[in-house]
Amino acid sequence: MTAVESTARAGARLRAPATLAYLIYVEVVKVVRIPMFAIFTILFPTLLFAMFGLPSVNDTEKGIIAGRYMMSSFGAYAVMGVALFSFGVAIASERGMGWNKLLRATPMNPLSYFIAKIAMAVLVGLATVTLLYLFAGLVAHVQMGLSTWVGLVGLLMAGMVPFVALGLWLGYLGGPQSAAVLANLINLPLSFASGLFIPVQMLPDVVQKIAPYLPSYHVAQLGWTFLGAGDGKGMGYHLVWLAGYTVVFLALAVVWYRRDEGKTFG
Amino acid sequence: MSQRFGRRPTVELHDVTKDFGKVRALDGVSLVVEPGETVAVLGPNGAGKTTAISIMLGLRAPTSGRALLYGQNPRDPASRRHAGVMLQDSGIPPSLKVREAVEMFRRLYERPMSVEAALGAAGLGEKANVKVDSLSGGQRQRLYFALAIVGNPHVLFLDEPTVGLDVESRRGFWDRIEEMVEEGKTLVLTTHYLEEADELADRIVVIDHGKIIAEGSPAAIKATVGGKTVRFRSSGVREAYLRDLPGVRRASVSGDSVEMYTMEPEADLYRMFRDGIEVSELEVVGVGLEEAFVALTSNRKEVAA
Numbered sequence: 089m090t091a092v093e094s095t096a097r098a099g100a101r102l103r104a105p106a107t108l109a110y111l112i113y114v115e116v117v118k119v120v121r122i123p124m125f126a127i128f129t130i131l132f133p134t135l136l137f138a139m140f141g142l143p144s145v146n147d148t149e150k151g152i153i154a155g156r157y158m159m160s161s162f163g164a165y166a167v168m169g170v171a172l173f174s175f176g177v178a179i180a181s182e183r184g185m186g187w188n189k190l191l192r193a194t195p196m197n198p199l200s201y202f203i204a205k206i207a208m209a210v211l212v213g214l215a216t217v218t219l220l221y222l223f224a225g226l227v228a229h230v231q232m233g234l235s236t237w238v239g240l241v242g243l244l245m246a247g248m249v250p251f252v253a254l255g256l257w258l259g260y261l262g263g264p265q266s267a268a269v270l271a272n273l274i275n276l277p278l279s280f281a282s283g284l285f286i287p288v289q290m291l292p293d294v295v296q297k298i299a300p301y302l303p304s305y306h307v308a309q310l311g312w313t314f315l316g317a318g319d320g321k322g323m324g325y326h327l328v329w330l331a332g333y334t335v336v337f338l339a340l341a342v343v344w345y346r347r348d349e350g351k352t353f354g
Numbered sequence: 355m356s357q358r359f360g361r362r363p364t365v366e367l368h369d370v371t372k373d374f375g376k377v378r379a380l381d382g383v384s385l386v387v388e389p390g391e392t393v394a395v396l397g398p399n400g401a402g403k404t405t406a407i408s409i410m411l412g413l414r415a416p417t418s419g420r421a422l423l424y425g426q427n428p429r430d431p432a433s434r435r436h437a438g439v440m441l442q443d444s445g446i447p448p449s450l451k452v453r454e455a456v457e458m459f460r461r462l463y464e465r466p467m468s469v470e471a472a473l474g475a476a477g478l479g480e481k482a483n484v485k486v487d488s489l490s491g492g493q494r495q496r497l498y499f500a501l502a503i504v505g506n507p508h509v510l511f512l513d514e515p516t517v518g519l520d521v522e523s524r525r526g527f528w529d530r531i532e533e534m535v536e537e538g539k540t541l542v543l544t545t546h547y548l549e550e551a552d553e554l555a556d557r558i559v560v561i562d563h564g565k566i567i568a569e570g571s572p573a574a575i576k577a578t579v580g581g582k583t584v585r586f587r588s589s590g591v592r593e594a595y596l597r598d599l600p601g602v603r604r605a606s607v608s609g610d611s612v613e614m615y616t617m618e619p620e621a622d623l624y625r626m627f628r629d630g631i632e633v634s635e636l637e638v639v640g641v642g643l644e645e646a647f648v649a650l651t652s653n654r655k656e657v658a659a
Contacts, residue, residue, distance in 0.1 A: 107461040114450065114458050121449035121485075185445030190501070193411045193511075195435040196462045349414070 111200055115208035119174045129173050129212065133166035134220045138227075140285055145228045149287055150317035155230035159221065159240060160311025161284040166216045167248040168279065168304055172271040175209040176255025180267030183259065183348070206252060213248055217241055240311050247307030250330050253337035254303075260344035278304045303333040362425040364389050364509045364540045365410050370419035372405050372564075379405040381564035382419070389508065392541040394551035397561035398651050403544040404442060406561065407513050410542065411439060435464055438507035440498045440515045448487030452478060455486065456500050463505030472504035475530060491518045499527070509540035516547060528554065552643040562651045572643055579646040582619045585637040587611055591626075599625060603649070615645055 120126055141162060145155030182188055191201060221237060224230040232240075254274070258267050279285060281295050282305035288296055299305045300319075306326040312318045313326065365387040372380040380402045387393050395403045408414045409421050412428030426433035446455050453469055460466040473479045476496040481489065489497060495518060502510060512531070516524045528550055535541055535554065545551055551558060552572045560568040560575065568575055581603065589610045596605035601618030616622050619638050626633065641649075 110458060110461050114454060117454065118447050118449050182445075182447060185447070186441070186443045187445050187447055189413065190439070190441060190444040190446070190498075192413055193434065193437075193439040193441060194459065194462045194505075195431050195433075195437075197431050 108200060108204060111204035112207045112211075115204050116211060119178065119208065119212055125174065129169050130216045130219060132169065133162050133216060134223045136165070136285070137162045137220060137224065142228055145224075145230055150312065152315055152317045153230070155224065155228055156232060156236075156315055157287075157312065157317055159224060159230065159232065160244075160308050160315060162220055163217050163240065163244045163311060164247060164282070164304055164307040165279045165284045166220055167213045167244050167307070168251050169275055170209055170213040170216055171248050171251035171255045172258065172275055173255075173268075174212050175205055175252055176258035177264070177267045177271050179205070179256065179259025180262065181264040184264040202256075209248070209252055209255075210245060213245060214241070217244055236315070239314055243310045243314055244307065246327070247310055247330060250303050250333040250337055251307075253334050253341060256341040257337050257344060260341060260348050278302055281305075282308055284308055303330060306330050306333075362389075363387060363422070364391070364424060365542060366420075366422040366425075367406070367410065367416075368420040368422075370406075370409055370416045370421055372402075372409060372414065373417045379564055380409070380416070383561070383564070383566055384419075385559060385566065385569075387509075387540060387542055389540050390538050392535055392554055392556045393543070393559060394555035394557070395542065395544045395559045395561060396548065396551060396647060397544075401561045401651075402564040403561055404513055405564075407441075407511055407542065407544065411437065411511060435505075436508040437511060438502035438505055438509070439511040440502045440513060441511075442513050442517070444498065446486045446494070446497065446501075448485065450486050451482070452484055452486060452489070452497055452500075453482040455497065456504050459501045460504045463507075466505050467503070469504065472500040475503060476500035477526065492520065492523050495519055495523075495527075499530075503534070507539070509542065510534065512541070512543040512545075514544055514546065516545065516550070524550075548643040548647055558643070560647065560650055568650050575650075576641050576643060576646045579641055579649045581615055581617045581641050581645070581649075583613065583615050583639050583641055583645060584619050584623070585611070585613045585635075585639075586633045587635045588631055588633050591631055615641070615649075 119129075137158065141155070141158045145153070145158065147154040149157040188201075192198065218241075221232075221241075225232070258270055261267065261270065281291070282288070282299055282302045283291060284304065288299050288305075291299070306329040309318055309321070309326045310323060310330075313323050363386045365385065367383050367385045370380055370383045371378065383402070383406060385406075395406060397403050405414070409416050410423060410428060411434065412421070412423065412430070415429060421428055423433040424436060428434065452473070456469045456472055460469055460472070469482070470479065473482055476499045478493060478496045478500055481493060486494070486497065495515070499515070502512070510531075516527055519527060524547070531541065532554065541554075543551070543555075555572060557570065558568075558572055558575050559566055568578060570578070581601075587610045591607065591612060593605050593607050596602055596607070596612070596614050599616070599622040601616040601622045603615050603617065605612070605614035614622075
């Protein structure tokens with residue numbers, strides 16, 4: 089390696105964080121500029137909370153004020169939607185249009201693409217949850233201390249991890265249309281069955297039996313446990329469940345990713 | 355530094371085979387492209403051209419054999435740091451602005467040119483702040499070109515780069531490519547427009563059914579086929595008669611204008627004159643790349659059938 093080249097290589101390394109920052113910027117801009125996408129993922133959780141949660145924020149749920157209880161439920165719904173739609177469906181759509189293929193022909197490490205996308209999902213997730221919490225605090229007067237806010241948001245971000253892995257699998261499972269359909273088929277029924285819209289104990293018996301096996305249930309339980317309204321199993325228990333789901337979804341995603349690389353004529 | 359790359363072939367395919375399920379898309383292809391060379395890969399649809407380029411770029415792994423890009427495994431992203439590409443069936447997210455897409459690609463390379471320079475060279479300077487979804491087909495093709503060159507690559511891989519362009523844009527596009535070739539860039543391209551390959555390429559590689567069936571300079575390719583194209587005007591001559599002439603491989607008559615492709619023009623014309631056929635505006639020309647290509651690939655089909 090000559091001096092000129094090693095200098096250039098060092099330059100490239102130094103530029104890497106700036107490059108990653110730009111990749112993240114591009115990812116965020118892509119999501120925010122599609123109004124339907126933005127409304128669906130960013131505004132919808134707040135909208136649903138306003139319609140279904142607002143009338144009963146001052147009730148009591150599991151021994152705490154219902155409004156606070158709902159911050160974990162609707163928050164879990166929010167991060168799930170971001171991971172499935174802004175992340176998963178977006179991957180399927182970019183794969184379908186041949187953007188991924190073009191990127192794979194550049195010197196970009198494929199990992200950068202996923203890191204940028206995950207960073208975008210975290211940022212959009214934070215924006216979505218923040219909007220929900222601002223609305224809850226300012227309009228619905230749900231009282232929470234700053235440390236509770238921060239703790240809850242942190243737990244929701246952790247709870248987003250398995251859904252990012254699920255989104256990744258969705259992204260490589262099929263085409264753009266089928267990914268969107270699948271995401272919808274997963275998002276709403278899972279939210280409902282996990283007691284995110286109506287508390288679990290008010291759901292039909294069958295659903296109550298299924299709920300403890302669903303990843304979304306464990307995300308919400310993280311928050312409920314933190315707020316003192318959990319099922320008593322402790323946070324570690326729910327984290328183990330979520331870690332298990334992450335491993336399974338990630339393994340499926342890797343299998344489909346590999347399959348995708350070998351597929352299609354060219 | 356350029357010497358370092360000068361010693362390495364830009365592209366090496368060593369006995370590369372690629373299967374898609376039961377279909378063999380490439381069958382024992384060996385090909386070396388040296389720096390500064392201009393190589394056109396030609397072949398009918400489905401011959402394996404795009405598969406060959408995909409393997410050169412590491413988009414796909416060969417089923418057997420070995421591919422190298424500047425002496426490195428092309429599956430390693432770092433091997434592509436001197437390569438710019440235009441691919442078929444690729445897309446750019448519609449909500450991105452032109453400038454953003456080019457800036458993003460610029461940041462993936464070590465010694466890129468400025469966004470303005472790339473857009474200028476692509477003739478897209480005025481569209482920098484426009485979203486991709488409002489570009490016309492031709493403008494989109496220019497954007498792909500800007501993405502291919504913004505990294506200041508040593509080699510350009512162009513897979514059917516002028517598909518969807520009108521004649522004028524095509525001309526302009528090839529002018530720009532010619533400039534880059536004159537600067538010393540290596541070029542690997544596939545195209546349907548054989549006259550363009552004829553003008554631009556030092557070397558032509560003809561692929562059919564996944565195999566290289568001919569390789570050489572455009573002149574050499576034409577010479578392997580031999581024969582001449584004979585055109586003239588004559589009333590009352592029938593195609594069947596022409597096809598029976600000993601040297602004729604193909605003949606077509608429309609109205610009074612006749613075109614035939616023959617291996618023995620002198621003998622065939624002598625016979626026609628002897629048979630009393632009157633001819634005007636006679637023209638005998640060397641075979642074009644188009645004819646050579648058709649002859650090469652159709653021969654093979656006959657062998658296969």
